[in-house]
Amino acid sequence: MQGDTAAARHLASCHLCLKLADASLHHCPRCGEPLHLRKSNSLQRTLALLVTACVLYIPANVLPIMITDQLGSVEPSTILGGVVLLIDMGSMPIAAVIFIASVMVPLGKLIALFYLCWSVSRGRHINTRQRTVIYRATELIGKWSMVDVFVVSILVALVHLTGLLVILPGAAAVAFAGVVIVTIIAAESFDPRIIWDQQEQTDE
């Protein structure tokens, strides 16, 4: 037996403090956050942010993420180049960590969010629970892609032996941080409740 949804009773649930309030109010009576029955323009906003993230993803992979200056010989390396180098050195576990965090997580997140937007816009009502789980996973793993940006930051600060060995930050580090931030905001603008709304419509 399933109960009612808040929306069916014309109640909006505050995303910040979880208070239920009359959906005609514009701000939460308890905490003052903007109140919506569903996040406004959730699909359009998420899609726009996803496209932005895709555009940023290009310089993030093409430009060098860090530049190694060893005895005057300058060697830029990209994200993928860094992974290949780690495999060559035999550090498979670290190569796997960087590959998962910097390649698989951001790409997986983009694909998952595109899929969620597509399935909602097509009005599909299958795998509702799985899609909610996918959504929560994208929310959870988002910030882990920052690992490589932090690694570059640490190496830049730590490996600083002037004239002998210096590591400099590359432009891709900023572009990549941008991808991570924009996808986090994209996941936040998506409203998982719209996945369930369609199922209710078909149930009726």
Add this chain to the structure above:
Amino acid sequence: MACPSCDLLYDVAGLRDGEKASCSRCGDFLTRMRSDGFIKLQSYAIAGLVSLMIGCAFPFLSFKSSGLESVMTLPQMVIQLYEQGRPDLAFLVAAFIIALPAAVLVLLLVLSTCIIRQRYYAWMVPVTRLVFHMQSWSMVEVFFIGVLVSLVKIGHMATVVIGLSFWGYGAFSVLFIFAIASLDRLQYWNELDRLAGLQHAG
């Protein structure tokens, strides 16, 4: 309350101490009743702030090669990025790993202390909102994994010495996660509502 993921309505008022509620339709976590939640929150916040101070004040890692040595502290890392022409990166890193998590813990310490003493002030509402907004942008645990990856990455190039701040920050990242885990949205706001009601009645 309504499930944040699927909007189904629930009555969670009858939850007993230690009990946890999840959504039966989508499986999302709803709330957990904990009578000692605020005491735990306060202790984790204090311990976390002390470890962060240790994490910032001493050498984090040092790197030795061919008789040369470079020592890194966390504040220096931010300065270094700034000086290398990446003020944007310096700002992001400082915000995600030091400024935002530190601000979250300071504010949580103040808020939990007020709640434990059963005090209510009108500013607690906007401050709590701020904490919830900042909390999702803290990346302390991600940074610590980054530190471990860096260690392996350069460990073969030269001698890397682990400093006191490394342990301080490690402890901080664990305590920060514990503090956030003991902060239950629904229970927190209900308690704030109750205190506000007491004040109006008295």
